[in-house]
Amino acid sequence: MDVPETPAPTGLADPEGLAELVRLLDRRGAVVLSGAGLSTESGIPDYRGVTGRSRGASPMTYQEFTGSEAARRRYWARSHTGWPLFARARPNAGHRAVERLRGSGHIAAVITQNVDGLHGAAGTREAVELHGGLHRVVCLGCRRGSSRAELDRRLDELNRGFRKPGAVLRPDGDVRLPPEAVAGFRVAPCADCGGVLKPDVVFFGENVPVHRVEHCYGLVDEARSLVVLGSSLAVLSGLRFVRRAARARLPVAIVNQGATRGDDLAALRLDLPLGPAMTEAARLLGAA
Template sequence: MSPHPEPHGPGGRDGAPPAAHEGTPPGAALDGIRRLLAGGGVAVLSGAGLSTESGIPDYRGATGRRRRHTPMTYQEFTASEAARRRYWARSHAGWRAIAEARPNAGHRAVERLRRAGRVSAVITQNVDGLHRAAGTVDAVELHGGLDRVVCLGCGHRSTRAELDRRLHDLNGASRGAQARVNPDGDVELPDALVAAFRIAPCTACGGILKPDVVFFGENVPKDRVQQCYDLVDGARALLVLGSSLAVLSGLRFVRHAAREGKPVAIVNQGTTRGDEYAGLRAALPLGATLSALADRLGDPGDE
């Protein structure tokens, strides 16, 4: 939970307009985002919608309603060996699709805008590592990364690629590898395959391995949360890309920016929980939109 009180209303002290809840017309929206970025110092908060063009599905459709897939919770994972077996069996089958995903035009455009000084910081709710792969190596991965594994016993960290090799040695190639991949990198598998799956323990202490991501029901580390608050405080404005802001871990930064009088803009397909705090809200294709903006503003001398 944020230690900060809730803002009293939308907009900001600098006169940013209140949210247009029906969305801003595309032409006006594009011009508004261009003007926002032209001033530089914009912090970006990205969500699953930015990665859909890389073939990774999001949790919610354009209506904002959750898709049928229900992700594993931290409480389930830590309390039950059967739940851990189910998680790792399904994740082993689906992780390759995440590992082979490549940054799309949106990720690359964000990095171009960062290099040009238009974007001051990138905070992502995604665990796919695609901002890093696009060159934004200092992007703060709010919920961690699927390419890392941590032991719940001794804290030892290792790569997901290493674990994948160990799981392959124990179980062979997954027969569910061609199934539809869920947003958190797993797939649906028959019960018989899950029941026969063998879990790999920590190589350092024999303890329980968990992907180095924040599960539903788990808290984001406090120092990481504070780092994100500091980045928002140091920014002139906040631009949300492809997030419904359905969970507090991302929404709190939108609320914080609005309370501090910083302009907030949201580009997302469908409504978000942060719409009331945004002076600009638009439904635009992220790859094409961000690429056009980077073409226009990719040089610090351009306006």
């Protein structure tokens, strides 16, 4: 389609930049790499504010989780308390616009660093969840997979009345709890083998499975452009795809509120709210 040189007024701060993004998407075959900033409009906080500075959240590492029963108790107590808030999150306008653009062929694939499942809930069920999903649980012993909803019921039975109102959700889907509240929490073992249960997500200090990384590299290699949505690219797991695209001379567009680690590799950099920006891009491309 022919995109007008000057789009209709959008109410966004950078209509010229948005027009460049639309022209890039109009080439079709874009791969989206999404991060936590895409889900903040759904009520899930990110690790960094619009300035790119850390919010002070201290995520548990894989080594802590696997090496300490007390750490696992702390993790599951906090996560169990926050789960109802996390599970209530629904796709926002940004997720829905990405799915419309995928349906129209402008976006070929979606890679997400998020563990909230909101791309899938918006209809993008083949989105690659780079870091896994909090809605799944895996046993570190027998490797049996199960749903987080099932585990939540078991934890609730073991810890009646543990949840208290007024909890404030953190980026990992958990909440802060005082040590004395955590001390009495009972952790559920694997229902099959009695082993240690872990959320099916990649913790800090744990590697993304090699086959998943290679699959994502393949998607980037076949893309006509890479569009980063809502990621500061502070960790290598996402930044490596931007670097790969740049080495292949694929145009990279970054839409994020705040600076990112990949800004110097981007052909286009937009500091705009994701929901309104992607909704307008979809409208201008006839995917609304």
